[in-house]
Amino acid sequence: MKKIYIIWLRELKKYARSKSRIIGSLGMPLLFLIVLGFGLNSFLDVNNGSYLDFIFPGIIAMTVLMASMFSGISVIWDKQFGFMKEMLVAPVSRTKIMIGKTLGGATTAIFQGLLIFIISLFIGIKISSIAGLFLALFFMILIGVSFTALGIAFASRMEDMQAFPLVMNFVVMPMFFLSGALFPLDGIPKALKIISFLDPLTYGVDALRFGLVGISQIPLWIDFVVLAGFCILTISIGAYLFNKTDS
Amino acid sequence: MPMIELKNLTKRFDSFIAVDSISFEVKEGEIFGFLGPNGAGKTTTISMLATLLTPTAGTAKINGFDVIKNKDGIRKSIGIVFQDPSLDEELTAYENLAFHAVMYDMSRETRDQRISELLSLVDLEKRKNDLVKTFSGGMKRRLEIARGLMHHPKVLFLDEPTIGLDPQTRSHIWKYVKKLNKEEKITIILTTHYMDEAEKLADRIAIIDHGKIIAIDTSENLKDMLGGDVVSFKTPDSEKISNEFAKIKWISKLKTHNGAVDINVSKAEEKLPLLLKALNKTNAHIKSISVHEPTLEDVFLHLTGKTIREEEATAKDAMRLSRRMWRR
Numbered sequence: 001m002k003k004i005y006i007i008w009l010r011e012l013k014k015y016a017r018s019k020s021r022i023i024g025s026l027g028m029p030l031l032f033l034i035v036l037g038f039g040l041n042s043f044l045d046v047n048n049g050s051y052l053d054f055i056f057p058g059i060i061a062m063t064v065l066m067a068s069m070f071s072g073i074s075v076i077w078d079k080q081f082g083f084m085k086e087m088l089v090a091p092v093s094r095t096k097i098m099i100g101k102t103l104g105g106a107t108t109a110i111f112q113g114l115l116i117f118i119i120s121l122f123i124g125i126k127i128s129s130i131a132g133l134f135l136a137l138f139f140m141i142l143i144g145v146s147f148t149a150l151g152i153a154f155a156s157r158m159e160d161m162q163a164f165p166l167v168m169n170f171v172v173m174p175m176f177f178l179s180g181a182l183f184p185l186d187g188i189p190k191a192l193k194i195i196s197f198l199d200p201l202t203y204g205v206d207a208l209r210f211g212l213v214g215i216s217q218i219p220l221w222i223d224f225v226v227l228a229g230f231c232i233l234t235i236s237i238g239a240y241l242f243n244k245t246d247s
Numbered sequence: 248m249p250m251i252e253l254k255n256l257t258k259r260f261d262s263f264i265a266v267d268s269i270s271f272e273v274k275e276g277e278i279f280g281f282l283g284p285n286g287a288g289k290t291t292t293i294s295m296l297a298t299l300l301t302p303t304a305g306t307a308k309i310n311g312f313d314v315i316k317n318k319d320g321i322r323k324s325i326g327i328v329f330q331d332p333s334l335d336e337e338l339t340a341y342e343n344l345a346f347h348a349v350m351y352d353m354s355r356e357t358r359d360q361r362i363s364e365l366l367s368l369v370d371l372e373k374r375k376n377d378l379v380k381t382f383s384g385g386m387k388r389r390l391e392i393a394r395g396l397m398h399h400p401k402v403l404f405l406d407e408p409t410i411g412l413d414p415q416t417r418s419h420i421w422k423y424v425k426k427l428n429k430e431e432k433i434t435i436i437l438t439t440h441y442m443d444e445a446e447k448l449a450d451r452i453a454i455i456d457h458g459k460i461i462a463i464d465t466s467e468n469l470k471d472m473l474g475g476d477v478v479s480f481k482t483p484d485s486e487k488i489s490n491e492f493a494k495i496k497w498i499s500k501l502k503t504h505n506g507a508v509d510i511n512v513s514k515a516e517e518k519l520p521l522l523l524k525a526l527n528k529t530n531a532h533i534k535s536i537s538v539h540e541p542t543l544e545d546v547f548l549h550l551t552g553k554t555i556r557e558e559e560a561t562a563k564d565a566m567r568l569s570r571r572m573w574r575r
Contacts, residue, residue, distance in 0.1 A: 002349055006346055014337045014338070081332070081333075081336070082329060086347070089297050089327055090347070091322040092350055
């Protein structure tokens with residue numbers, strides 16, 4: 001446990017020390033929230049609520065998705081800067097290293113999501129209930145852990161950061177756009193709808209929206225079962241691939 | 248019982264044999280030098296001993312533990328300073344060492360005491376709380392050495408510890424290595440492609456080339472193998488000269504390479520006039536003549552027919568062919 005803790009702590013320290021990373025990763029979500037949110041707010045009503053209220057849980061999900069995926073993939077930096085070797089020759093199992101890195105990455109990603117949440121409150125968005133906030137936080141943890149583990153799985157198969165844009169464009173962005181973060185899923189063509197329901201993030205966005213603004217299209221227990229299953233799957237795949245990676 | 252014991256250790260990458268069935272033993276408290284050109288298989292051997300790579304064949308034991316069957320036993324027994332930097336530059340010197348201590352199950356009290364002990368050994372106690380990215384190359388190396396020693400390992404591996412450092416820093420590092428061998432009574436395995444480094448530090452030296460060990464001995468004995476001083480002739484007519492020298496009985500060794508003829512004779516100063524007389528007969532053109540005591544470079548030349556630098560050029564070609572070698 002102590003070893004997992006120190007690996008987790010290292011991720012947090014590095015995160016807290018890199019101000020540019022914190023500020024830089026707020027840019028895109030804020031752009032979406034403010035430009036799309038306010039831009040479309042005036043002439044769109046979704047489920048009898050304002051558009052801004054509708055997309056803000058989706059933007060938080062996006063923030064956590066991107067931040068966790070990025071910290072998972074950044075395991076490659078550890079390889080390139082040699083620190084991975086230091087961990088691999090230590091008397092510690094690779095699974096523990098992987099779990100420590102996953103928890104560390106997820107923690108920073110959730111923190112990032114909470115920052116967006118706080119900024120949202122400042123621009124006038126209201127949440128429905130405090131209990132809902134805790135529910136949302138729980139699902140942010142599930143999203144954060146799942147995608148950090150997925151990022152580590154990718155990183156275990158990648159040689160350097162050059163493949164990162166590939167993952168961003170072909171995994172992260174489609175997942176985000178298909179998740180129903182920006183529009184309700186009932187109005188879209190059937191083929192697209194099927195794909196959307198295959199996207200695990202759809203369930204995360206739905207649960208966050210239920211918790212934060214009280215709107216939902218999928219029963220909460222389904223959200224939970226799907227995301228928890230996805231989380232277990234990505235951790236297993238991540239741990240398996242990380243165990244096989246070269247230093 | 249030897250501290251380290253290798254038996255027919257082999258590593259193959261696809262068709263490329265990086266380490267070819269090597270065997271040797273290292274005694275406790277010894278500084279053992281592993282000398283050879285880049286790409287000869289030194290780092291691959293170290294990686295196998297450090298459990299980072301699984302051997303294709305053969306066995307190795309450190310401190311009684313088997314590298315394949317008891318990885319954790321080995322990991323606790325060794326400290327390692329890699330050829331490439333492996334510190335976290337975003338953390339402080341203290342944090343890097345503390346991370347290591349937790350990974351090696353050290354208690355909190357012993358940890359802090361050990362950290363200040365080692366930071367003073369490598370003269371870094373004043374920089375304890377500075378981020379590593381503000382350190383110079385030599386300071387980073389020293390910190391890595393301190394980190395490798397944190398958990399009181401039985402064996403310390405130093406893989407090219409002074410590569411890319413300036414001469415002054417190199418001699419500092421040498422001083423630290425000598426000191427900790429004495430004070431911590433630790434067995435040290437040192438890989439290097441610098442002759443002077445091996446000569447200065449190592450009690451015994453294994454010369455490795457193309458994945459094979461071609462000689463193991465003290466540097467004195469290795470040099471004695473050549474039989475006397477080295478006289479080196481730079482010349483375009485190396486064939487004429489070597490034919491003439493082949494007739495002289497008191498020349499113990501003769502080697503032609505790359506526009507030069509090297510011979511070994513005892514008491515070279517007295518033999519030089521006789522050599523010149525012999526050369527006069529051949530009408531060969533000679534650019535320069537030098538006389539020196541044998542160095543490990545001469546030993547390497549004698550054993551492989553090439554200098555280490557010539558050997559490195561071909562080793563690099565081999566590495567380009569085998570792309571796997573570039574993957575660290």
